[in-house]
Amino acid sequence: MTTTSDLPAADLLPFFAYRDQQLVMEGVPLERLAHEHGTPLFVYSKAAMLSALAAYQRGLKGRPHLICYAMKANSSLAILQTLVRAGCGLDIVSGGELERALAAGVEPSKVIFSGVGKTRAEMRQALTAGIGCFNVESRAELDVLNEVAHDMGRRAPVSVRVNPNVDAQTHPYISTGLKGNKFGIAHEDVIDTYVHAAACDGLRVVGIDCHIGSQITQTGPYLDAMDRVLDLVEAIEARGVAIEHIDFGGGLGIDYQGDTPPEADALWSQLLQRMEARGYGDRKIYIEPGRSLVGNAGVCLTEVLYLKPGEHKNFLIVDAAMNDLPRPAMYQAFHRIVPVAQPQTEEQATTWDVVGPVCESGDWLGRDRALSVRAGDLLAVMSAGAYCMSMASNYNTRGRAAEVLVDGTRSTLIRERETPADQFRTERMLPAA
Incomplete structure (x- = not known):
């Protein structure tokens, strides 16, 4: 059996509970899903996603608005469908994401195209689809988009992304609103950029955009950014350029x-x-x-393979790895790790580093976790709904995990486990020697 001091049962996230000593998501025991589909396995709660969305909808009720889910967080088609059917538009950052967005049934007019490196081909693809807005990140991009749209006989709806030089007080890798970041147009250059955009016959100015980072846990940075953006709106409109919408991005932790x-x-x-x-x-x-x-709606289920006690460190080796859960390796990120089955009796915990099978010292999921554990036990890595599957890789020729969506007492397989044959499909062998 397994126990942990990492997360008392009383502190479980909403839509998770222990029932008969088994961890349950909504009404589905996670142990059952692990046995049915194998591990590593990502499982998502539909109710958790819709509850999180409802908080935004309540906050904006009665105001003209558009909530566009930033699909880079998790772009699995069934996740996109769930949010689109609940009224969301989608925020994309590539042509591939546009294809996913359209496959999920989003109205093209509810698609926003963000990102610093849009190609001409992606611009043509998005213009043909009829997306709602391009969030433009540089003067050079603005000119290329104008040229592409002009050649197609169209006018591209644009919003200029402002870099307000506001510290989001988050990890430097996911901070996007400071002068040293690659994103957006410097605050002092924004007004001239809008005047230039308004004079381009291939562009139609529709808004202004600002996004300062991710995993933001304080209100202050949002208020600071809002004040700077509203100052710019006033100045831009004083130059005769109308702003239809104000885009404040995302980033809430x-x-x-x-x-x-x-x-x-x-x-x-x-x-x-x-x-x-x-x-x-x-x-x-x-x-x-x-x-x-989506972040707190998902977990990654993993099986304990081996216990490896050591003189300086104790290693708990599981079958999930950095290719499944990249955030700890990339950002030194913390994910709670909890037992799928609670113990019948109290057992002494040992401090372990929870690590995966990949041949890298950076392949770890949790450090210094107090766990009483045996080989064959199941663990749940919590808060794994965002930036896990969407950043997963085939490193070490490991297949990407299967995914399941839970809706009340029902569960649906929404992605099959990837096989080596799936990975080989687009490769070509050399001719016979």
């Missing part, structure tokens, strides 16, 4: 390790009060939440 980000509805109550106080209460709002919609 989730609880990984006792983090306490504001609730989405409470955050937007404050932000809307600030907009109203400044005379922009009737302006249409776009937002692009990602992690906060």
Whole structure:
């Protein structure tokens, strides 16, 4: 049996509970899913995703708005369908994501195309589809988009992404709103960029965009960014360029390790009060939440393979690895790790580093975790709904995990486990010697 001091049962996230000493998501025991589909296995709660979305919808109720899920957080088709059917648009960052978005049934007019490196081919693809807006990140990109749209006889709807030089107080790899980041156009260059865009016959200015980072847990950075963006709106419109919508991006954090980000509805109550106080209460709002919609909705189930006690470190080797859960290796990120089955009796815990089978010292899922564990036990890596499957790889020719969506007492396999044959499919062998 397995136990852990990592997360008391009383502190489980919403839509998770121990029933008869088994970890249950909504109404489905996770042990059953691991036995049915194998491990590693990603499992997502539909109710958790829709609950997270509902908080944004409550916060923006009665105001003209568009919520576009940032699908880079998790782009599995069934996840996209779930959110699109609940009213979401989608925020994309590549032509491949546009194909996924359309396959999931989104209205093209509810698609926003972000990202610093859009190619001409991607621009043509998005213009042909009729997307709602391009969030443009540089003057050079603006000119190329104008040229592409002009050649197609179209006008591209554009919003310029502002880099407001606001510190989101998050990990440097996921901070996007400082001068040293690659994103957006510098605050002092924005007005001239808008005047230039308005003069381009292949462009149609529709909005202004700002996104300062990810896993933000405080309200202050949002308010600072909003003030800077509203200052710019005032100055841009004074130059005769109308702004239809204001896009405040996403970035709201989730609880990984006792983090306490504001609730989405409470955050937007404050932000809307600030907009109203400044005379922009009737302006249409776009937002692009990602992690906060799906992060705490997902877990990765993994089986304990071996116990490897050592003089300086004890290693707990599981069958999930850095190719399945890249965040710890990339960001030194913390994920709670909990037992799928609670113990019948109290057992002494040992401190372990939870590691995977990949041949890298960076292949770890959790460090210094107090666990009483045996080979064959199942563990759940929590808060694995965002930036895990979407960043998963085939390193060491490991197949990507299967995925399951839970809806009440029902579970649906939404991605089959990847096989070596799946990986070989697009490769070509050399001719016979």
